[in-house]
Amino acid sequence: MSDAITAGGVTAGRTVARRARRGASYPNWFYLPAAIVFGVLFLLPTIASLFFSLTRWTLFEANFIGLANFIQFFREPFLVQGLINTLIYGVVTSGLKVIIGMLLALLLTSDIIGRGYLRAVVFFPVLVSTVGVGIAFVALMHPTQGMINETLAMVGIKGPAWLTDPRFALYSVALVDVWKGVGLATVIYMAGIVSIPQDYFEAARIDGATAWQNFWAITLPLLKPATVTVIILSLIGGLRSFDLIWAMTRGGPGFTSDVIASVIYKQYQAGFYGLSTAGNVVLFVLVALIIVPLSMFLNRNEVER
Amino acid sequence: MNSLRRYLVGGTAIFVSVFVFLVPFAFIVLTAVKDRKSAATRSFDWPTSWHLWDNLVQVIQTRDYMLVTAFVNSTILTVASVTLLVVLGAMVGFVLQRNPSSRWTGLVNFFVLAGLIIPPAVVPTIWVMQSFGLFKTLHGLILIEVAYGLSFSVLLFRAFVATIPKELDEAAIIDGAGPLRLFFQVILPLLKPVVVTVIVVQSVAIFNDFTNPLYYLPGKDNVTVQLTLYNFQSQFSTSYNLLFMNILLITIPPLIVYLFFNRQIVAGMTAGAVKG
Structure with a gap:
């Protein structure tokens, strides 16, 4: 401890001492507590899942059965349905969040009355309990007594049966997901819009650009980092989504709104631990196969420009 | 002309927002104060009679004060895991940013990203927890919440540590501070803004977490607030007023946090966007 101080007067000596201490001042053991928790409760199960997905598993004994779980996963119609639904749900929610989020952000950064109020109400659902929102919307989306269809009936539209119609169930949940999550996309876009230098719009105004040209030539390209973030974040969330779907439909009617995450839970409840774990591996591979190339592609363009 | 547009567009937006965003919340509140019979119709109308207090007492008393237990459990869960997330996350973010030449840096960065992307493997986690005696505790x-939340915290801390001048570290080191003193007495106090952000964002996330308690903490004695909804759903299937009163009660803590820490929440959640 006193070495550095006694070397004090001589500049060279101090630099050497400082350099020698640098490693010691930022010791690697600072990683250790976090690494133990993360390693034991996240990495270890993830690695173990690769093995257990190949077994018939009761938690006490695991019989190796090769790829049988995965074969079942791609052969059973309701499991395949879950895989397709996961993709639909991820793409629909993240697409809508990009479009609606960007439009809302443009609206909320423009000069209109009631901006503070609007920002608050758009963002608040992000913080509310997902299960609570789900239960409330189940009541609002009731085919005959629900408020949404009663309102539609007043203007002469016969609303769909939302959650009880197999064709609409998944999309109805996706809509509620967008309702709840669009506030996050909006604030990300708002941060992006605010950081665009006003000079560009100034220059465009002198060149006589219309509002429409401003949007396509300035705002949209410069919002690309925000768009990348919104797409990646909402895809990761959408593909893994479980609680809203479980609270609203439990994967029903039938298996029409099942996604991989709800399949994992159902197989776990039924005691098919091997199959449930195989579902986890499928989800992992699916998310990685989509997110990693997508983020590399989106970020590569970023560098080239 | 311009100011007319200002009022027209703003007015339309406010009008639409009332239907899209306020009505669902009003529906929750109004249903929560109705009596059982009129709540069962699921209609959006003014309550004929107010039962705020009755419903409140009834929800709290259901199943041996389960909601009280749940609030206690959720509070302990949130406070403990957020504390750990702040300390452990800041330690990792600090060393990760300050010592990039360490041979661990690449690996740590990789695990941070992996933690953000990989969906946790449920049953193997239960298996690991059982062998350590952690399951159902x-x-x-x-x-678990710490393990799943670490990546996000580390990202926030690493970005913020980069804004603290290294000269401060060096001054402290020359004055003889060891790594622990350097971190806890010099760096951590300077991280206060991002600490607040991490606390707010993570505590809302953990308080609202449904999936992890469902898997890793089953059983009646251990309920967390989100699971009370799930448990009451079947029991309250005929008493919507109580179910919605329950939703209302568990929405209050996030609402309070939002009122006080609006700015930090937005800052934390948009932190990724600034980097691009």
């Missing part, structure tokens, strides 16, 4: 769930 509150401290087990606390560690």
Whole structure:
């Protein structure tokens, strides 16, 4: 401890001492507590899942059965349905969040009355309990007594049966997901819009650009980092989504709104631990196969420009 | 002309927002104060009679004060895991940013990204927790929340440590501060803004977490607030007023946090966007 101080007067000596201490001042053991928790409760199960997905598993004994779980996963119609639904749900929610989020952000950064109020109400659902929102919307989306269809009936539209119609169930949940999550996309876009230098719009105004040209030539390209973030974040969330779907439909009617995450839970409840774990591996591979190339592609363009 | 547009567009937006965003919340509140019979119709109308207090007492008393237990459990869970997330996350973010030449840096960065992307493997986690005696325990769930939330915290801390001048570290080191003193007495106090952000964002996330308690903390004695909804759903299937009163009660803590820390929440959640 006193070495550095006694070397004090001589500049060279101090630099050497400082350099020698640098490693010691930022010791690697600072990683250790976090690494133990993360390693034991996240990495270890993830690695173990690769093995257990190949077994018939009761938690006490695991019989190796090769790829049988995965074969079942791609052969059973309701499991395949879950895989397709996961993709639909991820793409629909993240697409809508990009479009609606960007439009809302443009609206909320423009000069209109009631901006503070609007920002608050758009963002608040992000913080509310997902299960609570789900239960409330189940009541609002009731085919005959629900408020949404009663309102539609007043203007002469016969609303769909939302959650009880197999064709609409998944999309109805996706809509509620967008309702709840669009506030996050909006604030990300708002941060992006605010950081665009006003000079560009100034220059465009002198060149006589219309509002429409401003949007396509300035705002949209410069919002690309925000768009990348919104797409990646909402895809990761959408593909893994479980609680809203479980609270609203439990994967029903039938298996029409099942996604991989709800399949994992159902197989776990039924005691098919091997199959449930195989579902986890499928989800992992699916998310990685989509997110990693997508983020590399989106970020590569970023560098080239 | 311009100011007319200002009022027209703003007015339309406010009008639409009332239907899209306020009505669902009003529906929750109004249903929560109705009597059982009129709540069952699921209609959006003014309550004929107010039962705010009755419903409140009834929800709290249901199943041996389960909601009270749940609030206690959720509070312990949130406070403990957020504390750990702040300390452990800041330690990792600090060393990760300050010592990039360490041979661990690449690996740590890789694990941070992996933690953000990979969906946790449920049953193997239960298996690991069982062998450590952590399954169905509150401290087990606390560690789970820490493990799952670390990546996001580390990202926030690493970005913020980069804004603290290294000269400060060097001054402290020359004055003889060891790594622990340097971190806890010099760096951590300077991280206060991002600490607040991490606390707010993570505590809302953990308080609202449904999936992890469902898997790793089953059982009646251990309920967390989100699971009370799930448990009451079947029991309250005929009493919508109580179910919605329950939703209302568990929405209050996030609402309070939002009122006070609006700015930090937005800052934390948009932190990724600035980097691009």
